Every structure is written in structure tokens, then in C-alpha cells.
Amino acid sequence: MSIIRYQAPDFSTLRSLDRWANLRDEINSLFEGPAWSNDTRQEQLFNGWLPALDLYQTNDDIVAVVELPGMRKEDIELSLHDGMLTIGGERKEEGAEGVKTARTERFVGKFRRSISLPTRVDASKVSANYKDGILSVTLPKAEEVKPKQIQVNVS
Amino acid sequence: MDTLVRENRTEKRTNGHAPAEQFVAPVATVLENGDRYTLQVEMPGVNKEGLEMCVENNELTILGRRSLPEVSGTIIHRESRRENFRRVFELDPSIDAGKISAKIEQGVVTLTFPKAEQVKPRKIVVS
Numbered sequence: 001m002s003i004i005r006y007q008a009p010d011f012s013t014l015r016s017l018d019r020w021a022n023l024r025d026e027i028n029s030l031f032e033g034p035a036w037s038n039d040t041r042q043e044q045l046f047n048g049w050l051p052a053l054d055l056y057q058t059n060d061d062i063v064a065v066v067e068l069p070g071m072r073k074e075d076i077e078l079s080l081h082d083g084m085l086t087i088g089g090e091r092k093e094e095g096a097e098g099v100k101t102a103r104t105e106r107f108v109g110k111f112r113r114s115i116s117l118p119t120r121v122d123a124s125k126v127s128a129n130y131k132d133g134i135l136s137v138t139l140p141k142a143e144e145v146k147p148k149q150i151q152v153n154v155s
Numbered sequence: 156m157d158t159l160v161r162e163n164r165t166e167k168r169t170n171g172h173a174p175a176e177q178f179v180a181p182v183a184t185v186l187e188n189g190d191r192y193t194l195q196v197e198m199p200g201v202n203k204e205g206l207e208m209c210v211e212n213n214e215l216t217i218l219g220r221r222s223l224p225e226v227s228g229t230i231i232h233r234e235s236r237r238e239n240f241r242r243v244f245e246l247d248p249s250i251d252a253g254k255i256s257a258k259i260e261q262g263v264v265t266l267t268f269p270k271a272e273q274v275k276p277r278k279i280v281v282s
Contacts, residue, residue, distance in 0.1 A: 058228030133262020
């Protein structure tokens with residue numbers, strides 16, 4: 001089973017009410033089931049960081065695009081096992097002497113998330129690129145699952 | 156004087172209408188380190204060219220336009236937002252706006268604000 005990140009509902013159509021939307025969400029969350037469910041902030045508290053992940057499909061590849069701002073390349077771990085792509089790593093705190101935190105919204109620490117890939121991929125040809133805080137992982141599909149053109153011969 | 160910035164939530168909208176473009180507010184962390192404050196803002200997909208910052212009336216506006224990687228093909232799972240980033244911070248009066256420095260590295264904007272001279276602790280020498 002793949003782990004799906006919780007997504008905040010889209011209030012973009014109610015733009016003029018957005019200042020109230022926050023308040024409404026907070027109030028709604030009090031009434032919606034157990035306190036630990038359906039709440040991004042709670043989720044972060046228990047599950048750590050769940051970076052946004054997009055998955056694309058082309059004829060030859062599966063491409064995963066993950067938002068990982070402010071990482072060092074060597075702190076990102078990628079693994080592929082049994083059709084499951086796992087992206088993990090650690091964001092280290094820049095803990096210099098005498099630094100006081102006035103406000104913290106950024107996540108610090110270890111994180112991990114997995115997604116099951118829709119088709120089989122060739123693990124030996126996976127490539128990854130990290131730029132502007134976005135990790136792009138290209139996973140070429142296994143030869144046998146690639147769509148093939150079949151020539152029809154008229155005799 | 157314990158916080159550098161306060162988010163400005165009561166931002167005026169022109170004629171009460173919503174602005175044409177929609178933005179997402181990026182997450183931010185504020186650190187205090189001796190004689191300066193550091194503000195870190197997460198803007199994945201934004202590079203130096205897409206970053207706009209201005210200070211006006213003690214308000215710092217950070218706007219990040221994303222240049223997302225071009226992926227051909229069809230999307231089969233989406234969690235990211237496409238909107239650009241924008242957030243307004245109210246600056247503490249103790250900040251010298253002329254001395255703000257900024258850098259962007261792997262989608263994180265780091266701004267450094269030196270505290271103005273008068274708020275730094277000053278030693279008084281007894282003669």
C-alpha cells in the first residue's frame with residue numbers, strides 16, 4: 001500500500017474568504033473525528049515531513065518530482081525495492097552557538113516517504129537530479145511493459 | 156523585541172477585490188543570532204531569477220516565481236501546488252532595512268537582517 005500525503009482542500013475559488021478559511025478549518029477540525037486525524041499540523045507532529053511528490057508517466061519513463069528545499073545532495077537517500085520508490089533523508093539543523101529560534105515552520109530531522117510505482121521499472125537505469133530544491137527521479141520502464149507499436153502487414 | 160518579523164495577515168486588498176494571481180505562503184523560520192536575525196523561507200522550484208523582494212513601509216514582501224522542471228507525459232499523481240510563492244512580513248523597527256542581505260540555495264531563501272545600532276547592548280565604560 002502506498003502512503004498518500006494529506007492534501008489541504010483547495011479554497012482557491014473562495015479567495016475572498018481565505019482569511020476566514022483558516023479559522024473555519026481550525027473549528028471544523030475540532031469536530032471531525034479523532035483529534036489526530038485529518039489535520040496537517042498533527043500529521044507533521046507524528047509523521048515528520050511529507051514532502052510533496054508528483055508522479056508522471058511517459059512512454060518510456062516514470063518520473064517522480066519531489067519538493068525537497070534546502071537539502072544537501074548527500075543527505076538525500078533514494079531506494080527502489082519491489083516496485084516501491086522510497087525517498088528519505090535528513091535535514092540537519094544549522095545549530096551554531098548562540099542561535100535562538102524565534103519562529104520555526106521548517107522541518108528539521110529525518111523523513112521518509114514511499115510511493116508504489118504503477119509499472120515495473122529498470123532499477124539499473126534510474127537517474128536523479130536535484131536543482132532549486134526539487135528532486136527529479138527518472139525511472140525507465142522495464143522493457144516488457146513499454147508500449148509497443150505493432151506493424152500490421154497487409155498481404 | 157523578541158521577534159524579528161510578524162506575518163502581516165491584514166494585508167490590504169485593492170478595492171476589496173482579490174488579486175488576479177493566486178499564491179501559496181511558503182513556510183519560514185526565524186533565527187536570532189547575536190547581532191542579527193536570519194529568516195529562512197522555503198521556495199522549492201524558485202531560483203535567483205524568479206525571486207523578488209522589496210521593503211516598503213516596514214513590510215518585507217517576498218515573491219518567488221517557480222521555474223519547475225519540465226516533464227513531458229501525463230501526470231498520474233499530484234501533491235504539489237503550481238502557484239507561485241508570496242508572503243509578507245512586518246519588520247521590527249529595530250531592523251536596518253538598508254543592510255538586508257539575501258541568498259537562495261536549493262529553493263531556500265536566507266535573509267540576514269543586522270540589528271540597528273541602538274538596540275545592540277552597549278557597554279558603558281566607567282571613567
